[in-house]
Each structure stands twice: as C-alpha cells, then as structure tokens.
Amino acid sequence: MSATPPEAPSTARRIALPSPFRLTTGGALYGAAVAVETYGTLAPARDNAILLFTGLSASAHAAAHPGDPSPGWWDAMIGPGCALDTDRYYVVSVNSLGSCFGSTGPASLHPQTGQPYAGDFPELRVEDIARASQAAVEALGIETLYAVIGCSLGGMTVLAHAALFPGRARGLVSISGAMAANAAAIATRSLQREIVGSLLQSGAAPAQVQQAMRWARKIGILSYVGTELLEQRFGRDQAEPYAGRGSGTDFEVESWLEHLAQKFVRTFDPWAYWTISRAMDLFDFGTFGVAAGPDGLRHRGATDTGAAARTLQLQQALVVGVREDLLFPVGQQRALAQTLGAAGIDCGYVELSSPYGHDAFLADAALFTPILSDFLGGLARPNLPRALQPNVRSDYA
Amino acid sequence: MSATPPEAPSTARRIALPSPFRLTTGGALYGAAVAVETYGTLAPARDNAILLFTGLSASAHAAAHPGDPSPGWWDAMIGPGCALDTDRYYVVSVNSLGSCFGSTGPASLHPQTGQPYAGDFPELRVEDIARASQAAVEALGIETLYAVIGCSLGGMTVLAHAALFPGRARGLVSISGAMAANAAAIATRSLQREIVGSLLQSGAAPAQVQQAMRWARKIGILSYVGTELLEQRFGRDQAEPYAGRGSGTDFEVESWLEHLAQKFVRTFDPWAYWTISRAMDLFDFGTFGVAAGPDGLRHRGATDTGAAARTLQLQQALVVGVREDLLFPVGQQRALAQTLGAAGIDCGYVELSSPYGHDAFLADAALFTPILSDFLGGLARPNLPRALQPNVRSDYA
Numbered sequence: 001m002s003a004t005p006p007e008a009p010s011t012a013r014r015i016a017l018p019s020p021f022r023l024t025t026g027g028a029l030y031g032a033a034v035a036v037e038t039y040g041t042l043a044p045a046r047d048n049a050i051l052l053f054t055g056l057s058a059s060a061h062a063a064a065h066p067g068d069p070s071p072g073w074w075d076a077m078i079g080p081g082c083a084l085d086t087d088r089y090y091v092v093s094v095n096s097l098g099s100c101f102g103s104t105g106p107a108s109l110h111p112q113t114g115q116p117y118a119g120d121f122p123e124l125r126v127e128d129i130a131r132a133s134q135a136a137v138e139a140l141g142i143e144t145l146y147a148v149i150g151c152s153l154g155g156m157t158v159l160a161h162a163a164l165f166p167g168r169a170r171g172l173v174s175i176s177g178a179m180a181a182n183a184a185a186i187a188t189r190s191l192q193r194e195i196v197g198s199l200l201q202s203g204a205a206p207a208q209v210q211q212a213m214r215w216a217r218k219i220g221i222l223s224y225v226g227t228e229l230l231e232q233r234f235g236r237d238q239a240e241p242y243a244g245r246g247s248g249t250d251f252e253v254e255s256w257l258e259h260l261a262q263k264f265v266r267t268f269d270p271w272a273y274w275t276i277s278r279a280m281d282l283f284d285f286g287t288f289g290v291a292a293g294p295d296g297l298r299h300r301g302a303t304d305t306g307a308a309a310r311t312l313q314l315q316q317a318l319v320v321g322v323r324e325d326l327l328f329p330v331g332q333q334r335a336l337a338q339t340l341g342a343a344g345i346d347c348g349y350v351e352l353s354s355p356y357g358h359d360a361f362l363a364d365a366a367l368f369t370p371i372l373s374d375f376l377g378g379l380a381r382p383n384l385p386r387a388l389q390p391n392v393r394s395d396y397a
Numbered sequence: 398m399s400a401t402p403p404e405a406p407s408t409a410r411r412i413a414l415p416s417p418f419r420l421t422t423g424g425a426l427y428g429a430a431v432a433v434e435t436y437g438t439l440a441p442a443r444d445n446a447i448l449l450f451t452g453l454s455a456s457a458h459a460a461a462h463p464g465d466p467s468p469g470w471w472d473a474m475i476g477p478g479c480a481l482d483t484d485r486y487y488v489v490s491v492n493s494l495g496s497c498f499g500s501t502g503p504a505s506l507h508p509q510t511g512q513p514y515a516g517d518f519p520e521l522r523v524e525d526i527a528r529a530s531q532a533a534v535e536a537l538g539i540e541t542l543y544a545v546i547g548c549s550l551g552g553m554t555v556l557a558h559a560a561l562f563p564g565r566a567r568g569l570v571s572i573s574g575a576m577a578a579n580a581a582a583i584a585t586r587s588l589q590r591e592i593v594g595s596l597l598q599s600g601a602a603p604a605q606v607q608q609a610m611r612w613a614r615k616i617g618i619l620s621y622v623g624t625e626l627l628e629q630r631f632g633r634d635q636a637e638p639y640a641g642r643g644s645g646t647d648f649e650v651e652s653w654l655e656h657l658a659q660k661f662v663r664t665f666d667p668w669a670y671w672t673i674s675r676a677m678d679l680f681d682f683g684t685f686g687v688a689a690g691p692d693g694l695r696h697r698g699a700t701d702t703g704a705a706a707r708t709l710q711l712q713q714a715l716v717v718g719v720r721e722d723l724l725f726p727v728g729q730q731r732a733l734a735q736t737l738g739a740a741g742i743d744c745g746y747v748e749l750s751s752p753y754g755h756d757a758f759l760a761d762a763a764l765f766t767p768i769l770s771d772f773l774g775g776l777a778r779p780n781l782p783r784a785l786q787p788n789v790r791s792d793y794a
Contacts, residue, residue: 183627184619187650191615194651198608211595218588219616222581227726230580236681250678253580254587281647284633326723329624 010065010086012037014102015136024131027122031111034136035060035095035102037068039078040086042142049142050084050376051133051161051169052093053154055362056276057268059101062093076365083372089146096153097132098124098275106271118271119200126153126283129276130160134168147171147379149372151361152328153276156180156283159336163288167313171379173372175320175361178332179285179305179339185327186281188223192216193277196270213270214261221260226324226357285309305335309343317347318375320368324357348375407462409434411499412533421528424519428508431533432457432492432499434465436475437483439539446539447481447773448530448558448566449490450551452759453673454665456498459490473762480769486543493550494529495521495672503668514668516597521672523550523680527557531565544568544776546769548758549725550673553577553680556733560685564710568776570769572717572758575729576682576702576736582724583678585620589613590674593667610667611658618657623721623754682706682733702732706740714744715772717765721754745772 015036020028037060042049052062054073063078064071078084084091095103098121106121137145148169150158155177162172181189199212234253286303288311317340321333330351337349350371354360361368412433417425434457439446449459451470460469460476475481481488492500495518503518534542545566547555552574559569578586596609631650683700685708714737718730727748734746747768751757758765 180633182624183631183633183648183650184624186633186648187615187619187627187654190648190651191612191619191654195612215588215592215612218584222584222588227579227581227723230584234580236577236580236583250675251580251583251587253584254591257584257588278647326624 009041010037010039010063010067012060012065012067015139017097017104017132017135021132021135023122024125024127025123027124029104029122032097032104032108032132033102034097034104034132036136036140037061037063037065037093038140039063039065039084039091039093040089042090042140046142047144048088048146049090049092049137049140051137051145051148052084052091053129053133053148053150053157053161054093054096055152055154056280057264057273058095059099060093060095060103061101062091073362074365077369077372083369083376084149085373085376089376090142092137092140092142094133094136096129096157096276098129098272098279100267100269100272103132105269106275107269116271121271121275124275124279126156126279127160127164129153129279130157130164133157134161134165143168145169147173147376149173149175150177151175152177152358153280155328156280156285159285160283162312162314163285163308166311170315171375172312172314172317173320173375174317174333174336175368176322176325176328176333176358177319177336178328179336180283180303181281182329182332185223188219188327189277189281192219193274195219197274200270200274209270210265213265213268213273214258216273217261217264218257221257223327224358226326226355228324229355229357232355305339306342309339309345312340312343312345314340314345316375316379317345318350318371319347320350320352320371322357322360323351323353324355325360327358406438407434407436407460407464409457409462409464412536414494414501414529414532418529418532420519421522421524422520424521426501426519429494429501429505429529430499431494431501431529433533433537434458434460434462434490435537436460436462436481436488436490437486439487439537443539444541445485445543446487446489446534446537448534448542448545449481449488450526450530450545450547450554450558451490451493452549452551453677454661454670455492456496457490457492457500458498459488470759471762474766474769480766480773481546482770482773486773487539489530489534489537489539491530491533493526493554493673495526495669495676497664497666497669500529502666503672504666516668518668518672521676523553523676524557524561526550526673526676527554527561530554531558531562540565542566544570544773546570546572547574548572549574549755550677552725553677553682556682557680559709559711560682560705563708567712568772569709569711569714570717570772571714571730571733572765573719573722573725573730573755574716574733575725576733577680577700578678579726579729582620585616585724586674586678589616590671592616594671597667597671606667607662610662610665610670611655613670614658614661615654618654620724621755623723623752625721626752626754629752702736703739706736706742709737709740709742711737711742713772713776714742715747715768716744717747717749717758717768719754719757720748720750721752722757724755 014033017032021032022028058073062072062074080087095101098105100107106117110117148158155174195212196216199209237252286305289304289307319333319337321330340347354364356363411430414429416427418429419425455470458469459471477484492498495502497504503514507514545555552571592609593613596606634649683702686701686704716730716734718727737744751761753760
C-alpha cells in the first residue's frame with residue numbers, strides 16, 4: 001500500500017473505425033474514427049475495462065489528466081479511489097460517433113468532397129454509436145468489458161451495446177436513461193431539431209444558425225434542470241438594468257440560460273446536435289425483441305422489450321433514476337429495471353432525489369459514487385448467488 | 398319552474414375606456430377599449446355579476462351564443478344550469494387589455510400615427526388588465542361584483558383586481574394561478590419572448606415572425622400539457638411518411654404540436670403575445686404589501702404577500718390547483734390559499750388531478766363544475782359563520 005496512489009495514466013487518441021463503417025439504416029462512412037480517452041491501466045488479463053457512453057453533448061474528456069488538465073464532465077467519478085477507480089479499472093471514454101469532439105460526424109470533412117458532411121451525414125442511430133465504440137474497444141485489444149456505463153443518451157447506448165454484443169460486457173449501468181424516449185421528450189427534442197434544422201436547411205447565415213442553436217439549447221436546459229432548483233437559485237431575481245425588448249434579460253434566470261447557451265453554441269456543431277438528438281428519439285430497445293421488417297429495420301410497429309431483454313447476456317445490471325428528472329421520468333428507469341429483472345438478469349434499481357433533475361449525474365455526481373462503487377465492486381466477486389444463472393429463466397419467460 | 402330554461406341573453410360589445418387610460422408604469426392609451434361578452438341578465442339589484450379573467454391567449458368569447466355560435470373557451474362552464482349559471486348570474490368576460498381580440502393592444506392602430514402600436518405599445522402590467530376590466534364593469538353599471546374568477550393569467554389578474562379594488566367583489570376564484578410566476582415559468586416564457594421578440598425587433602419578414610411564433614407556442618404548449626397525457630395519446634407513434642430533415646415530422650406528437658401552433662399563429666398578434674407574456678412574469682402580488690419606491694413602482698426588492706392579502710376585502714375566496722400542472726405547480730396555489738387564509742379570508746382550497754396539467758381548466762372543465770357551483774352558491778348565503786368577520790384578524794396579523 002503506497003502513501004500516495006500512483007498517478008493514473010491517461011491518454012487521448014483517435015481510433016480509426018473499419019472502413020467502410022456501415023451504419024444501421026444503410027449509410028456508410030469511409031475513413032471514420034472516434035475520439036477516445038482512457039484512464040487507468042489495462043490489466044494484463046485485459047479484464048478490467050469499463051466502457052463509458054456519454055450524454056448527447058459530451059466529449060470523450062470525462063476526466064482531467066496531465067495531457068488535458070481542463071475539467072472533464074465526470075471528474076468526480078473517475079480517478080484513484082473514485083467510483084470508477086483508476087487504480088482498479090481501465091476506463092474507456094468515447095466521443096459518440098456523429099458528435100464533434102474528434103469523432104467523425106456532420107462537421108467532419110467528407111473524404112470525397114473535402115467539405116463538411118453537414119446535412120449529408122448519413123442517418124445515425126444509437127446502435128451506430130454503440131458499434132463504433134465497441135470497435136474502438138476492440139482496437140484497444142479488449143475482448144470482454146468489465147462493465148458498460150452510460151448516462152442519459154449513454155443510458156440508452158448501453159442497452160444498444162448489450163443487445164448488439166451479448167456476452168461482451170459483464171455489467172451494465174444505465175443512469176437516467178430509458179428503453180425509449182417518451183412523447184414529451186420526443187416533442188421537446190424534436191422542437192429543438194425543428195428550430196435548428198429549419199435554419200440549417202434554409203442555408204441561413206451562421207449568426208442565425210447560432211441563434212437557433214442558443215434557443216434549442218435553452219429548451220434543452222429547461223428540460224434537464226429541476227423546477228425547484230431554478231426557484232431556489234434564481235426565484236424572481238431581476239437583472240439590472242433591463243436591456244429592452246427582445247433582449248431577454250428581465251430576470252437573472254434568463255441571463256443564466258443565455259450564458260449556458262452561448263457556451264454550448266461555441267463548441268457544438270449544429271448538424272451534430274440535430275443528428276444525435278434524432279438518434280436519441282428513434283432509439284427503441286424493444287425493436288431488439290422483434291424480427292426486422294422487409295427493409296431490414298425494426299423501427300416501426302410492434303416492439304417487445306421483454307424479448308429484447310432476454311437476448312442480453314449480463315452478469316449484473318444496475319439502473320439508476322432521479323425522481324426530479326423531467327426528461328427521463330423515473331418511471332422509465334423503473335420499467336427498465338423491471339424488464340431486465342423479469343428477463344432473469346440480476347438487476348439493481350436505485351432511485352435518487354436531486355434538485356438537478358436529469359443533470360444530477362453531472363451536477364450532483366457525489367450522490368452516484370457509493371452506488372457505482374458498490375456495483376462495480378460486486379461485479380468482481382465470483383460466484384454470486386444469481387450471477388451464474390442463465391439470463392433466460394423459464395419462470396420469467 | 399319552466400320546463401326549458403329561458404335562453405340566456407348574450408352580447409358582445411366594445412366598451413370604451415376613460416381616455417387617456419393611464420397605465421401602471423407610466424404609459425397612457427388614448428381612445429382605448431376592451432372587448433366584452435356578457436352572458437345572462439344583470440339583476441335589478443345589479444348584484445349578480447361575475448367578472449371573468451382569461452388566460453394569456455383567450456378572447457372574450459368564453460361561451461357560444463346566438464350572436465356568435467362558434468365554440469367559446471369555457472362553454473362547459475357557462476350557461477343555464479352550468480357552474481356559471483346564466484339563469485342566476487350575469488357573466489362578464491373581458492378580452493385582456495393588450496390582447497388582440499377587440500381590446501386595445503399592440504395590433505391596434507395608434508391614434509396619432511394610424512399605424513399599429515407594435516413595439517411602441519406602452520409597458521403593460523397585469524394590474525392594467527384588471528383596471529381596464531373593472532372600468533368595463535363600471536361602464537356596465539355594476540358597482541359590486543358577485544365574484545371575480547380567473548384561470549392561469551386570470552388567476553393572477555383576480556389578485557390584482559382584489560388588491561386594486563378592495564370591497565368591489567364578494568368572492569374570488571383563482572384557478573391554476575399564482576401570486577407570482579416561479580423561475581422555471583419565467584424562463585419558459587422569457588425564452589418564448591426572446592424568440593418572438595428578436596425577430597420582431599429585427600424587422601424580420603412576416604413568415605419568419607410566424608415561424609418564431611409557432612416555435613414559441615410549441616414551447617408554451619409543452620409547458621401546459623401533462624407529460625403523461627402526451628404519452629397516453631401519442632407515445633412513440635410515428636408519422637408516415639417521414640418528410641425529411643428540418644421538417645420536424647418524425648412522430649405524431651410533432652404533427653399535433655404543429656397543428657396547434659399553426660392554429661394559434663393564425664389568430665394571435667406577436668406583439669400582443671410578447672406584451673401579455675411579459676406582464677405575466679412581472680406580476681408579483683407581494684408588491685401590494687409594500688410601499689412604492691421612489692419611481693412610484695413596487696417591482697423590485699422586498700415584497701410581502703401576507704401584507705398584500707390583508708388589504709383585500711373579500712367575503713370568500715377559492716383557490717384551485719392541478720397536481721399535474723408543470724407551469725403553475727400546485728404548491729403555488731397552496732401557498733396562495735394559505736396566504737389568504739392567514740390574512741383572515743375565508744378561503745377554500747381544492748387540489749385536482751388531471752392529465753391535462755395546466756390546461757385542465759380548458760380541457761377537463763367538468764372537473765371544475767361542482768367546485769365552482771358550490772363556491773358560487775355558498776357566496777349567496779347570508780351570514781355565513783366566517784363571512785362577516787373582518788378581513789384582518791389580530792390572531793393572523
């Protein structure tokens with residue numbers, strides 16, 4: 001036992017995907033890659049890797065490290081002694097395919113035209129994000145994952161990963177995710193896409209597109225944060241001075257929204273936002289439980305989440321929800337846990353309370369530390385009572 | 398007792414306001430008027446009038462009548478034998494000052510320029526809506542109101558009316574209102590204003606302004622309806638065929654939103670929307686409890702809802718909230734009822750459950766019928782145990 005833990009090695013790199021990389025609904029990407037950051041050391045047995053899937057707008061930079069000391073989006077969770085303990089685990093964080101932080105997406109240059117894909121980027125599905133990340137994991141020489149963990153969009157992507165690659169991960173953690181977006185979430189995100197997409201489609205000037213992105217992001221933020229949090233933090237505090245009509249700064253809460261929206265717009269590509277947002281709404285875990293239609297897709301008509309869950313091969317799963325989450329209401333997480341449990345998977349379910357709502361995994365990360373620590377520690381114990389049971393049990397089927 | 402109730406006479410008219418009509422924050426309107434519809438007959442004693450305040454976007458046409466058989470926004474509630482029983486009461490429904498259905502607002506022609514006020518319409522407050530409506534009531538020869546009733550914005554306006562005109566109404570009903578908007582509601586509405594206002598301010602083409610209005614209205618609708626209702630009605634149903642990027646019609650819920658938004662945009666003036674929405678956010682009942690500042694206004698700094706409530710002179714009050722209301726959470730209605738009760742007002746409080754959320758008073762009106770019937774009937778009974786107590790009781794003060 002050393003007095004100070006050894007500094008976890010961390011690397012940021014770009015990993016080439018097989019070319020062409022064929023997408024779920026027929027498109028293909030040539031010369032595509034994903035940006036990856038890793039934290040910790042891959043064990044000689046290559047059995048300690050955790051694949052981390054992000055939310056809609058995050059980069060692979062989940063934790064600060066000497067090569068990039070800027071704050072990561074899950075700093076509190078990744079490091080020596082943290083829940084994702086880099087003294088034990090090798091954490092692989094991937095920027096989603098379709099995003100704009102090093103992974104191939106609509107902002108990338110089309111290899112044939114030399115111009116950004118923009119609206120010509122092929123249709124992306126959550127399944128493609130899972131497949132690109134799995135390809136990166138394989139390129140790192142990892143055959144079996146200790147666990148896959150994902151938050152928000154990532155909480156959907158872990159399900160796609162588990163369905164597409166049964167037996168490739170021992171544990172699965174879905175945080176504030178869902179088997180499929182509900183109608184209100186679809187309505188909220190599709191409105192964001194309409195605002196951004198209509199300006200992109202009409203060839204509007206960059207300043208107009210940026211304005212649309214700010215509006216879309218504000219709609220998004222209002223779906224992420226809890227109502228009570230805004231009330232506690234801002235109440236009816238007024239901005240001084242009132243800057244006039246159309247300026248939108250009567251109240252402090254408006255200035256706060258504007259600040260966050262501007263920050264986002266500076267870094268996120270509009271077509272990437274549109275593309276990943278749509279993938280999120282089109283995802284439906286239940287499609288893995290039914291046969292594909294004549295077009296090779298399973299995106300319309302009947303779905304079967306129970307049958308989908310019975311195809312998974314997991315040692316254990318954990319589903320975490322937040323009661324104040326407006327976008328992925330906790331009932332959706334409860335339904336996921338019940339579905340996995342009914343399929344014979346040893347699935348834990350934890351319901352947290354945080355004023356941060358959907359953003360709790362980012363803004364209230366300390367709440368999640370003991371839960372993830374316990375789950376990941378438990379995965380290491382061999383011969384758990386239920387762990388070696390087959391996934392499909394007749395009494396649930 | 399007649400076999401069929403006599404048809405209630407109904408009239409629609411425009412009532413001139415005193416000119417100039419001075420507004421709360423310094424502006425003045427010349428030759429202004431409000432559109433009014435009345436249902437029922439004013440009793441010889443002129444003691445059966447109910448003043449009805451609307452939500453943000455409604456006209457004075459609360460009920461269909463022979464002169465205008467088109468559906469009213471509260472048809473289920475107004476008529477012979479209804480909660481607002483036109484055999485007993487004389488219902489006065491006023492289109493809010495600042496609106497665009499006959500009352501003077503930003504779409505009206507400025508008497509000096511002959512052009513619409515548009516962005517030159519003076520700053521409007523909820524107090525001005527209350528005062529203009531009271532002026533209309535006085536023009537109808539009504540000195541004392543049997544009751545004032547308001548929903549949403551109207552649930553705020555009844556409070557402004559009661560504070561500005563103490564003793565002029567016996568009963569007050571606030572439905573899905575609040576003493577002041579909370580931070581989330583302010584953020585939601587201010588974003589709508591920013592979208593519409595920025596295009597209005599930049600002199601954008603009408604089609605662009607209409608597009609902005611559609612987006613703003615969609616944000617509004619998503620804040621009105623309950624999440625569960627959308628899920629029950631639309632779930633993940635998909636539209637056929639998918640019309641392409643930027644078209645915003647992947648899912649049925651999007652088509653529904655688009656339909657409602659287009660309907661709204663065809664009838665509502667953008668500047669009126671901006672103006673009334675802002676009035677709603679700036680309203681703060683607690684300002685009636687503190688002395689005005691050097692600028693004659695009470696809109697910043699300390700407020701005192703308890704002191705404001707103690708200035709009211711009401712026989713009885715009723716506050717109704719809906720648990721699924723996201724925009725005016727039920728806690729706000731509970732707080733209003735407690736504040737009125739603590740000020741010695743005989744105040745009832747009813748909490749309803751409806752999947753329609755904030756829209757329940759429109760879409761689930763039957764829920765409100767027995768509550769309003771009972772309250773209005775009770776107001777007529779003389780010498781109620783608490784009714785003749787003074788408003789300010791020392792044990793509450």
